[in-house]
Amino acid sequence: MNELNAIVDDAKASFAQATTPADLENIKARFLGKSGRMTELMKGMAALSVEEKKTRGAAINLAKQAIEGALNNRRQALADAELQVQLQAEALDVTLPGRQRGQGGLHPVSLTLERIEAIFGSMGFEVAQGPEIETDWFNFTALNTPEDHPARSMHDTFYVEGGSATAPNLLRTHTSPMQIRHAVQHVKHHRALLGGEQAKGELFSGDMPEIRVIAPGRTYRVDSDATHSPMFHQCEGLWVGENVSFKDLKFVFTDFCRTFFERDDLVLRFRPSFFPFTEPSAEIDIQFQSGPLAGRWLEVAGSGQVHPNVIRNMGLEPEKYIGFAFGMGPDRLTMLRYGVNDLRLFFDGDVRFLSQFQ
Ligand code: DAH
Numbered sequence: 001m002n003e004l005n006a007i008v009d010d011a012k013a014s015f016a017q018a019t020t021p022a023d024l025e026n027i028k029a030r031f032l033g034k035s036g037r038m039t040e041l042m043k044g045m046a047a048l049s050v051e052e053k054k055t056r057g058a059a060i061n062l063a064k065q066a067i068e069g070a071l072n073n074r075r076q077a078l079a080d081a082e083l084q085v086q087l088q089a090e091a092l093d094v095t096l097p098g099r100q101r102g103q104g105g106l107h108p109v110s111l112t113l114e115r116i117e118a119i120f121g122s123m124g125f126e127v128a129q130g131p132e133i134e135t136d137w138f139n140f141t142a143l144n145t146p147e148d149h150p151a152r153s154m155h156d157t158f159y160v161e162g163g164s165a166t167a168p169n170l171l172r173t174h175t176s177p178m179q180i181r182h183a184v185q186h187v188k189h190h191r192a193l194l195g196g197e198q199a200k201g202e203l204f205s206g207d208m209p210e211i212r213v214i215a216p217g218r219t220y221r222v223d224s225d226a227t228h229s230p231m232f233h234q235c236e237g238l239w240v241g242e243n244v245s246f247k248d249l250k251f252v253f254t255d256f257c258r259t260f261f262e263r264d265d266l267v268l269r270f271r272p273s274f275f276p277f278t279e280p281s282a283e284i285d286i287q288f289q290s291g292p293l294a295g296r297w298l299e300v301a302g303s304g305q306v307h308p309n310v311i312r313n314m315g316l317e318p319e320k321y322i323g324f325a326f327g328m329g330p331d332r333l334t335m336l337r338y339g340v341n342d343l344r345l346f347f348d349g350d351v352r353f354l355s356q357f358q
Pocket of ligand 1: 173174175176236237275277278281301302303304305324325326327328
């Protein structure tokens with residue numbers, strides 16, 4: 001009997017040492033396998049008498065049951081431990097907030113362009129779009145810009161393939177070519193509505209609705225520092241009719257600036273200047289009466305009465321048609337409105353900067 005107890009104790013101790021299920025099954029074989037110790041004991045009973053077999057058999061069976069019980073306990077314990085390890089490894093923190101889809105928004109300059117379009121739209125201005133690759137004619141010649149104008153030099157302007165050797169195509173240096181493009185279309189359309197023959201090159205002096213348009217978009221110059229970028233934005237404005245004066249320019253632009261900046265006390269100054277395509281010409285400065293920029297004159301646009309040569313290049317008779325134009329910088333307007341001091345921030349694409357405008 002002591003022998004059986006010793007085997008049971010040995011089995012329990014051996015099972016306890018198993019660290020994996022595979023280990024345990026190997027150890028089990030030593031006790032319960034085909035040539036395991038318990039099996040050997042059973043075989044050894046063959047020589048016993050019937051009486052002895054009864055008592056001996058019962059004792060062996062008890063021992064066997066004890067070993068099987070210990071085996072099952074150990075199996076369960078190892079399976080539990082394995083499950084614990086797996087649960088730990090695959091742990092999910094269900095209390096963590098879910099990952100959300102990032103919310104995009106419009107770029108601050110786009111917000112400004114939308115604002116410009118809405119304000120001029122409310123004053124009856126159409127919005128026109130035009131090509132960023134321009135011909136020499138639309139960018140310079142049609143705008144009365146002389147051959148020796150600095151903007152025509154190779155190092156001030158990005159020239160591209162196309163056009164002619166003496167007049168290569170270029171990335172537009174301003175949105176002013178849209179004055180010509182839009183006006184020509186407008187005149188052509190209304191001329192066609194009137195019918196009748198019109199000699200080629202003849203200037204239109206019939207009746208037509210006024211041209212009232214803004215043309216926002218990208219423009220390019222070889223320029224790069226805190227306040228200049230090789231790509232920047234402009235918004236052109238043009239109002240041509242039979243009776244449009246400098247007074248109208250002053251009214252429209254003042255109204256625009258006060259609405260844009262939401263300041264009724266904003267003061268504007270029209271400072272005499274020169275542009276080839278306007279005569280007279282003026283730079284428009286604004287002055288805030290309060291806030292961090294109060295008292296300083298800040299330039300926001302160039303403007304003027306459209307030059308008669310430009311009116312002609314639109315296909316219009318300058319004796320009948322007259323108007324004004326202006327060109328402003330939406331990038332600069334955005335900087336002033338939000339207090340941004342470096343233009344390059346707009347084009348770096350840094351989300352920490354951009355997300356502040358949402
Ligand atoms: N195109 C000019 C520039 O880029 C700005 C400008 C000045 C536009 C006067 C105008 C204008 O329409 O009348 O510097």
